Amino acid sequence: MLTYAEALATLVREAHPLGTERVGLSVSAGRLLGADITSPLSLPSFDNAAMDGFAIRSGEGDLPAGTRFTVAGMQAAGDDTAAWPGSDACEIATGARVPDGFDTVVPVERCERNGDSVQLMQDEKRGQNIRRTGGDIAAGAVALRAGRRIDAAAIMLLAALGIDELTVVRRPRVAIINTGSELHASGPLPDGGIHDSNGPFLEAMMASWGVEALPRRRVRDTGDAFHHAVADARAAGADLILTTGAVSAGRFDFVPSALEAMGARELFHKVAIRPGKPILAARFDDGPLVLGLPGNPIAVAVGHRFFVAPVLRAMAGLPPEQPQRVRLDEAYEARPGLQHFALGRVAPDAEGRQVACVQRNQAAYRIVPFTQANAWLAADSAFGDVVDAWPLDPAAAP
Incomplete structure (x- = not known):
């Protein structure tokens, strides 16, 4: 059985880069920059007044108090007057260009x-209250680095630079297939039925990352529905297929054999982790990578956070994410020989140092502790004094 590090290395090697495409600024929110953005101009692009005054x-x-100047005229924001020759003062509005040779603005x-x-x-300092050319960014400087997720702040900067089209990483096409005859949508449940929570969870996490989501499928444990769903995902050009359930060793755990029958090459099946040990990875040599996650909700969450998220980063050309090392407030029992992932909370102690505590009453089927956590805590074999802490949402990670 592979260790977590071995399994992850195998997956990352199979995560082929996606390439780039050009999009308009108006539709770029949430995308990842595919190339550095070089500033085409300086910001500000001319010396301008920081406030209304003279x-x-x-x-x-x-300038000492009592100094008197003759006012030549008014310089408003947007005026293109470059100079007031022969004059020593002019009224000026906030944001207006400071005329050539003028060096101070007095409120x-x-x-x-x-x-x-x-x-x-009153006495005034020479050179005050002027926003200098390039004081924010100089022309030719790198404004945003490749790999940066485009948020509202990035859009503000790009718009200010007059950039209306940019290079972004192509969004991965992801298909989600939830297996289980017991799964049902919201509404009244038949005897023995449960509501499907894994599908909506994965959809939400994929939306957070910004993937191109293919229609999600829910299939029974019998019949050809799974084969059809995988075939449809391949035909739609999926880069990644995520399945949940049917990957363990029971009578109805058909996903490994079904993928093999369809020509997928198994990369690994079962990893020394908890929860989520039965996880499966496979590759269609002419198509998508497949990750088969166990059916328990928290095992799905672990599979997404520690397998799916690194794959998406690798496809986007991003470097591996690095955890925060934090002190654990008290010992937590863990089974030897496994990589453990636990839900927890990280918060500053009385001295301002970050300290982690493990959520109690955790189990692979319990969802409520997930809603109360703010971090994933990871430890190899045993939770010692210091653990790795990871954000719950990998899209929020640097």
């Missing part, structure tokens, strides 16, 4: 206007 040609040194509330002249009411 632009002054001060000359040398600071209007610290000036006394009298007709066409203005007098300073």
